[in-house]
Amino acid sequence: MTDLAKIPVTVITGFLGSGKTTLIRHLMTHSKGRRLAVLVNEFGTVGVDGDILKSCADEDCPAENIVELANGCICCTVADDFTPTIEALMAMPTRPDHILIETSGLALPKPLLKAFDWPAIRSKITVDGVIALADAEAVAAGRFAADVAAVDAQRLADDSLDHETPLSEVFEDQISCADIILMSKADLAGPEGLAAARKVIEAESPRKIPILEMSEGVIDPNVILGLNAKAEDDLAARPSHHDGADDHEHDDFETVVVPMPEIEDVDALVKAIERLADEQHILRVKGYVAVKGKPMRLLVQAVGARVRHQFDRPWGADMRAGHLVVIAEHDHVDLAAIRAVLGA
Numbered sequence: 359m360t361d362l363a364k365i366p367v368t369v370i371t372g373f374l375g376s377g378k379t380t381l382i383r384h385l386m387t388h389s390k391g392r393r394l395a396v397l398v399n400e401f402g403t404v405g406v407d408g409d410i411l412k413s414c415a416d417e418d419c420p421a422e423n424i425v426e427l428a429n430g431c432i433c434c435t436v437a438d439d440f441t442p443t444i445e446a447l448m449a450m451p452t453r454p455d456h457i458l459i460e461t462s463g464l465a466l467p468k469p470l471l472k473a474f475d476w477p478a479i480r481s482k483i484t485v486d487g488v489i490a491l492a493d494a495e496a497v498a499a500g501r502f503a504a505d506v507a508a509v510d511a512q513r514l515a516d517d518s519l520d521h522e523t524p525l526s527e528v529f530e531d532q533i534s535c536a537d538i539i540l541m542s543k544a545d546l547a548g549p550e551g552l553a554a555a556r557k558v559i560e561a562e563s564p565r566k567i568p569i570l571e572m573s574e575g576v577i578d579p580n581v582i583l584g585l586n587a588k589a590e591d592d593l594a595a596r597p598s599h600h601d602g603a604d605d606h607e608h609d610d611f612e613t614v615v616v617p618m619p620e621i622e623d624v625d626a627l628v629k630a631i632e633r634l635a636d637e638q639h640i641l642r643v644k645g646y647v648a649v650k651g652k653p654m655r656l657l658v659q660a661v662g663a664r665v666r667h668q669f670d671r672p673w674g675a676d677m678r679a680g681h682l683v684v685i686a687e688h689d690h691v692d693l694a695a696i697r698a699v700l701g702a
Contacts, residue, residue, distance in 0.1 A: 364481070364482060364483055364484040365448075365453065365454060365455070365456065365457055365482065365483045365484075366456050366457070366483075366484060366485075366486035366583075366584070366586070367456075367457040367458075367459060367474075367483050367484065367485055367486055368456065368457070368458050368459070368485075368486050368487050368488075368489060368582065368583055368585075369459045369461065369467055369470060369471070369485060369487070369488045369489070369589075370382060370458060370459065370460050370461065370489045370491070371461045371465060371467045371488060371489070371490050371491070371532045371535070371536070372461075372463065372490055372491030372492060372493075372532060372540075372542070373463050373491075373492070373493065373496075373525075373528065373529055373532065374463030374464065374641050374642040374661065374685060375463065375493065375641075375642050375659070375660070375661030375662075376463070376491035376492060376493045376496075376542050377491050377493070377542035377543060377572075377575055378460045378461075378463075378491055379398075379460060380542075380574065380575030381489075381491065381540070381542075381572070381575040381577070382396060382398075382458055382460055382575075383575060384574075384575040384576055384577070384579075385458060385579050385583070388579055389579070390579060390580075392455045392456050392579075392583075393423075393452065393453075393454050393455045393456075394423065394454055394455070394456055394457070394458060395423040395424070395425070395447050395454035395456075395457045395458070396423065396424045396425070396457070396458045396459075396460065397425050397427060397440075397443060397457065397458070397459045397460065398424065398425070398426045398427065398460045399426075399427045399459070399460060399461050399462045399465065422450075423447075423450075423454060425443050425446075425447075427440070427443065440470070440473055441473065441476060441478055441479060444457075444479050444482070444483060445478060445479065448479075448482050448483075456486070456583060457483065463642065463685075464528055464685075466528065466531045466532070466535075466598060467488055467490075467531070467532060467535040467536075468531065468535050468593065468596055468598045471485055471488070471535070471589055471590050471593060471596070472590070472593065474589075474590035475590055480590075484588055484590065485587060485588065485589035485590050486583065486584065486585050486586060486587060487537040487538065487582065487583075487585035487586075487587045487589065488535050488536050488537050488538075488587070488589055488596075489536065489537070489538050489539075489540060489582050490532045490533055490535065490536035490538075490539045490540070491539075491540050491542045491572075492529075492533070492539055492540070492541055492542065492555065492559055493542055493543055493661065494541040494542060494543055494544050494546070494547035494551055494552055494555040494571070495543050495546045495547040495551055495555075496661070496662070497529075497541075497554075497555040497558050497559065498547055498550075498551035498552070498554040498555040498558070499551075500558075501525075501662075525687075527599045529562070530562050530599065531598045531599055533559060533562045533563050534562070534563065534564050534596055534597050534598060535589075535596040535598070536563070536567060537567060537585055537587045537589065538567060538568045538569075538570065538581075538582055538585070539559055539563070539567060539568070539569045539570070540570050540571075540572045540577065540582075541555055541556065541559070541569060541570065541571050541572065542572050542573075542575070543573065544571040544572060544573045545573040545574075552571060556569055564595070564596075564597055565595060612685070612686060612687075612688045612691045613683060613684070613685050614683075614684050614691060614693050614696065615645075615681055615682070615683055615684075616645075616681060616682045616683075616684060616693075616696060616697055616700055616702045617679070617680070617681050617702060618645070618647045618648070618680035618681055618682055618700065618702055619648075619680070619701070619702065620647075620648040620649070620650050620678065620680070621647055621648070621649055621650065621701070622649070622650045624649060624656065624667065627647065627658070627667075627700075628665045628667065630699050630700050630701065631643050631658070631660045631663075631665050631700075632663045632665060633699050634684070634696060634699055634700075635660070635662045635663035636663060637699075638686065638690055638692065638695060638696065638699075639686060639687065639690040640662075640684055640685070640686045640690065640696070641661075641662065641685050641686050641687070642660065642661060642683075642684070642685040642686075643658065643659075643660040643665075643682055643683070643684050643685075644658060644659050644660065644682070644683050645657075645658055645680070645681050645682035645683050646658070646680050646681065646682075647680040647682065648673065648678040648679075648680045649669075652669065653672050653673065654669035654670065654671060654672050654673070655669065655670060655671065655672070655673050655678070655680070656668070656669055656670075656680075657669070657670040658682060682700065682702075684696055
């Protein structure tokens with residue numbers, strides 16, 4: 359790559375727990391000779407996804423090329439975080455061939471695309487494509503999108519009704535901005551769930567784009583990298599609920615970090631997280647926990663009541679200091695109640 363060539367950037371967006379980090383891990387381990395850099399943005403001050411990705415760094419994507427932005431949602435902090443980070447990557451002795459950006463699950467991708475036109479970086483990078491992940495099982499269950507026909511019928515009866523929620527707006531904005539949509543967790547959704555999810559996504563997308571199925575983050579990198587979409591020059595075709603707004607607030611959502619003591623029973627922790635989803639409407643739980651008698655840390659990833667966990671690596675210098683990041687809509691966050699359920 360010459361110094362005059364623009365570095366392609368792939369923006370990977372998707373709702374909380376849709377599998378963005380899992381996809382990026384797959385791309386890192388199947389880079390096919392591309393030297394990658396990864397920007398990971400998390401909603402809140404404690405990052406988990408960046409740590410996961412750094413654990414699988416290699417010569418094509420060394421640890422120093424994995425940058426974590428945990429000072430706020432990237433769509434709101436482009437000047438403070440994104441632009442300086444891009445400039446730092448451009449100044450590295452060996453420039454990356456391709457940059458992957460994992461947005462927060464609450465991010466709107468369009469404000470980020472607008473930043474690519476900033477004078478400091480517009481001659482150096484271009485948006486190769488926006489990849490939106492949609493949890494097929496969740497979408498099929500109607501968690502992140504309204505029943506359009508039902509809403510229309512209700513609005514005919516009462517013009518004062520507004521059935522949009524912050525969750526559905528985030529989902530719709532991510533879908534509207536995409537060049538390719540990946541229906542993740544296809545194995546969990548099954549054929550009927552995939553068909554239902556596809557119907558919802560097609561209804562939300564303002565233009566016809568590929569909708570592909572994916573399980574465990576596995577997809578041929580050549581399918582989603584090298585699109586040459588130049589999305590920063592195509593903003594008009596990517597409508598947003600927040601077009602014309604000066605900014606985008608995240609006051610509807612809140613993140614809390616819960617320090618966790620060493621536990622003895624993993625199954626009990628899983629049941630506690632399921633309780634949080636059912637009783638307190640918690641959207642997302644992720645982090646690390648120490649298990650008595652186990653030298654490795656337990657990685658916990660939960661989307662609603664669906665909980666996954668695995669021992670990922672030894673604690674090392676972390677001194678077995680466990681913590682869980684909990685994300686919910688603001689009105690559903692009761693820190694004392696969350697700590698009580700988790701036994702923290």
